[in-house]
Amino acid sequence: MKDEKHMDPIEKRARELLKERGVELKDIADLVYYLQNKYHENLKIEECLANIERVLSKREVQNAIITGIELDILAEKKLISEPLLTTLLNDEGLYGVDEIIAFSIINVYGSIGFTNYGYIDKQKPGILEKINEHHEGVCNTFLDDIVGAIAAAASSRLAHRAKNVE
Amino acid sequence: MKDEKHMDPIEKRARELLKERGVELKDIADLVYYLQNKYHENLKIEECLANIERVLSKREVQNAIITGIELDILAEKKLISEPLLTTLLNDEGLYGVDEIIAFSIINVYGSIGFTNYGYIDKQKPGILEKINEHHEGVCNTFLDDIVGAIAAAASSRLAHRAKNVE
Amino acid sequence: MKDEKHMDPIEKRARELLKERGVELKDIADLVYYLQNKYHENLKIEECLANIERVLSKREVQNAIITGIELDILAEKKLISEPLLTTLLNDEGLYGVDEIIAFSIINVYGSIGFTNYGYIDKQKPGILEKINEHHEGVCNTFLDDIVGAIAAAASSRLAHRAKNVE
Amino acid sequence: MKDEKHMDPIEKRARELLKERGVELKDIADLVYYLQNKYHENLKIEECLANIERVLSKREVQNAIITGIELDILAEKKLISEPLLTTLLNDEGLYGVDEIIAFSIINVYGSIGFTNYGYIDKQKPGILEKINEHHEGVCNTFLDDIVGAIAAAASSRLAHRAKNVE
Numbered sequence: 001m002k003d004e005k006h007m008d009p010i011e012k013r014a015r016e017l018l019k020e021r022g023v024e025l026k027d028i029a030d031l032v033y034y035l036q037n038k039y040h041e042n043l044k045i046e047e048c049l050a051n052i053e054r055v056l057s058k059r060e061v062q063n064a065i066i067t068g069i070e071l072d073i074l075a076e077k078k079l080i081s082e083p084l085l086t087t088l089l090n091d092e093g094l095y096g097v098d099e100i101i102a103f104s105i106i107n108v109y110g111s112i113g114f115t116n117y118g119y120i121d122k123q124k125p126g127i128l129e130k131i132n133e134h135h136e137g138v139c140n141t142f143l144d145d146i147v148g149a150i151a152a153a154a155s156s157r158l159a160h161r162a163k164n165v166e
Numbered sequence: 167m168k169d170e171k172h173m174d175p176i177e178k179r180a181r182e183l184l185k186e187r188g189v190e191l192k193d194i195a196d197l198v199y200y201l202q203n204k205y206h207e208n209l210k211i212e213e214c215l216a217n218i219e220r221v222l223s224k225r226e227v228q229n230a231i232i233t234g235i236e237l238d239i240l241a242e243k244k245l246i247s248e249p250l251l252t253t254l255l256n257d258e259g260l261y262g263v264d265e266i267i268a269f270s271i272i273n274v275y276g277s278i279g280f281t282n283y284g285y286i287d288k289q290k291p292g293i294l295e296k297i298n299e300h301h302e303g304v305c306n307t308f309l310d311d312i313v314g315a316i317a318a319a320a321s322s323r324l325a326h327r328a329k330n331v332e
Numbered sequence: 333m334k335d336e337k338h339m340d341p342i343e344k345r346a347r348e349l350l351k352e353r354g355v356e357l358k359d360i361a362d363l364v365y366y367l368q369n370k371y372h373e374n375l376k377i378e379e380c381l382a383n384i385e386r387v388l389s390k391r392e393v394q395n396a397i398i399t400g401i402e403l404d405i406l407a408e409k410k411l412i413s414e415p416l417l418t419t420l421l422n423d424e425g426l427y428g429v430d431e432i433i434a435f436s437i438i439n440v441y442g443s444i445g446f447t448n449y450g451y452i453d454k455q456k457p458g459i460l461e462k463i464n465e466h467h468e469g470v471c472n473t474f475l476d477d478i479v480g481a482i483a484a485a486a487s488s489r490l491a492h493r494a495k496n497v498e
Numbered sequence: 499m500k501d502e503k504h505m506d507p508i509e510k511r512a513r514e515l516l517k518e519r520g521v522e523l524k525d526i527a528d529l530v531y532y533l534q535n536k537y538h539e540n541l542k543i544e545e546c547l548a549n550i551e552r553v554l555s556k557r558e559v560q561n562a563i564i565t566g567i568e569l570d571i572l573a574e575k576k577l578i579s580e581p582l583l584t585t586l587l588n589d590e591g592l593y594g595v596d597e598i599i600a601f602s603i604i605n606v607y608g609s610i611g612f613t614n615y616g617y618i619d620k621q622k623p624g625i626l627e628k629i630n631e632h633h634e635g636v637c638n639t640f641l642d643d644i645v646g647a648i649a650a651a652a653s654s655r656l657a658h659r660a661k662n663v664e
Contacts, residue, residue: 008662009248009249010249010253013247013248013249013250058608059260059262059608059658060262060608060609063253063260063261063262063263064263064266066249066250067237067250067263070246070247070250071233071237073247074240074245074246079240079245080236080240081179081236081239082175082179083175083176083179083232084179084232084233084236087176087229093444093491094225094229094442094444094491094492094495095229095444096225096226096229096270096442096443096444097229097230097233097267097270097443099443099444099446099447100230100266100267100269100270100443101263101266103266103443103446104262104263104266104608104609107605107606107608108605108606108608110428110556110557110558110602110605110606111428111429111431111432111435111558111602112425112426112427112428112431114431114435114446114449114450115431115449115450115453115454116450116454117446117447117450118446118447118448118449118450118451118453118454119450119451119453119454121447121450121451122447122448122450122451159425159426160426160557163426164506174496224442225442225492226442226443259610259657260608260610260657260658260661261610262608262609262610263609265609265610265612265613266609269609269612270442270443273439273440273442274439274440274442276390276391276392276436276439276440276594277392277436277594277595277597277598277601278591278592278593278594278597280597280601280612280615280616281597281615281616281619281620282616283612283613283616284612284613284614284615284616284617284619284620285616285617285619285620287613287616287617288613288616288617325591325592326391326592329592330340341580341581342581342585345579345580345581345582391592391594392594395585395592395593395594395595396595396598398581398582399569399582399595402578402579402582403565403569405579406572406577406578411572411577412568412572413511413568413571414507414511415507415508415511415564416511416564416565416568419508419561426557426561427561428557428558428561428602429561429562429565429599429602432562432598432599432601432602433595433598435598436594436595436598
């Protein structure tokens with residue numbers, strides 16, 4: 001991991017928020033492994049992690065993380081006005097802004113990440129299942145999509161590197 | 167305008183928020199007129215307004231409005247944590263989530279709205295100039311892009327209708 | 333189905349191309365049923381079909397269809413220059429323009445369609461499995477994503493209507 | 499510029515096609531300068547060029563270029579079927595697939611590139627004006643948007659670097 005001292009405040013905050021909300025980079029690496037294992041022989045979890053590190057170094061990604069998770073936290077604190085508050089607390093199916101913010105993460109490594117995102121969003125493996133457990137007073141409407149999007153973006157980056165292109 | 171009694175809470179809230187933040191539908195209609203006047207002879211402001219009404223009837227658009235403006239208001243109340251708070255209050259150029267949310271509005275009427283959005287975002291005619299005046303303690307980071315996006319989407323709809331296609 | 337006489341040339345061509353490439357609207361309706369059956373009690377295939385009809389009436393969707401399938405056909409005729417020809421004939425995983433064109437279809441009914449698209453793109457139920465069978469000289473690189481995108485867009489429309497919003 | 503010997507066939511082809519269609523990297527650098535000059539003191543054209551080089555090294559960007567320009571060339575050769583042929587030759591305002599392909603270029607460096615793209619697409623400075631001159635038998639429907647998108651993406655990259663973030 002990057003040396004925290006040299007990390008700028010936005011990147012530092014994005015990484016802290018993931019951790020505070022119960023998501024370790026290792027959990028996201030497991031999602032990347034789940035998505036890419038069948039395409040890359042001898043894929044190592046360290047390689048998945050290294051790609052996640054690069055995804056998290058992008059400003060676009062950091063801004064999506066700190067905005068989305070902020071909305072989750074503000075909803076839990078009931079500081080959001082109605083009817084948005086109920087929409088967020090219920091993770092309303094027609095809402096869509098959570099997906100929109102997730103796409104800004106995926107887009108950074110191109111369109112091939114979208115199918116991976118859609119797939120794990122339906123399958124909910126590993127940490128995604130845990131994030132989606134319903135607990136009274138907990139709102140993970142954005143976190144869910146952000147974590148899936150980071151995994152999808154890291155998968156795209158890994159696929160590009162494996163073919164030796166940027 | 168739609169009969170308020172039969173309007174659902176999300177649509178009602180989206181329309182109220184625009185008004186509360188100083189944006190009348192007439193102001194957005196002026197932007198549509200500014201963008202489309204040269205392409206449509208005898209374009210009437212009523213026609214611009216009618217297209218805005220239809221854009222505002224879309225759930226995707228309503229959700230973008232109530233989420234973006236909520237973030238502006240929460241920033242003014244200093245209920246957002248740092249460093250996102252400073253990013254929003256300064257309308258930081260590299261932020262990008264405001265544009266992301268604006269695109270979800272434009273997308274509903276297709277890609278041809280993007281150039282109109284980019285154009286008025288740089289030119290800042292009419293209400294957009296007013297929204298962008300700097301006043302201490304006022305945050306219009308999202309409102310700015312949302313208003314431009316509604317105008318761009320209504321312009322796309324108008325252009326499609328003029329050619330008799332959906 | 334719409335009366336062909338009153339259909340404009342672009343819509344007519346888009347519908348013809350799907351048929352010529354072996355895709356009936358009924359096949360796409362089966363995909364919508366596959367995606368939405370668990371969320372809507374007593375969902376009828378006619379309802380799926382009606383939503384597909386509306387998706388196909390959008391100009392943005394028609395343009396995506398006639399452009400993508402044209403590229404498939406030109407690749408089969410070897411009228412495309414290298415290295416794009418090989419990329420298309422092999423449905424190269426890093427290509428991405430096929431997904432890009434698919435998104436312009438999904439976007440019309442909002443971001444909630446993306447996860448459905450990603451899911452069936454990985455699962456390949458029904459017609460999608462058939463389209464993806466490898467046959468010498470056949471190129472369905474774009475068709476595959478277009479059909480999945482129409483199904484995902486129709487699913488979004490159906491979900492919106494079920495909640496009585498546009 | 500990159501050593502051609504070590505360039506892969508897709509990158510090589512993308513760069514050749516721009517040149518063949520009359521667009522030098524220097525022309526795109528002038529667009530970046532036009533967009534960014536007011537924000538960066540002492541901006542050098544070499545810096546604009548360096549950012550364009552990096553944009554062109556992205557596989558997503560290369561694929562968008564070789565696909566879009568291929569469609570322009572096939573339209574000129576009348577190898578595209580109707581009504582798409584007429585749509586492309588006339589650069590029909592409601593078409594939209596050209597913008598869609600342009601966005602896949604801009605997206606790689608995040609949403610802040612969209613307003614720059616929309617702005618120069620309306621203003622048509624420098625090479626964009628030349629590309630848009632109407633000459634019988636010439637089709638630059640995609641080239642136009644691709645060149646604007648490369649300039650917008652390079653501007654985003656430059657803006658990110660200037661603030662010392664990725």
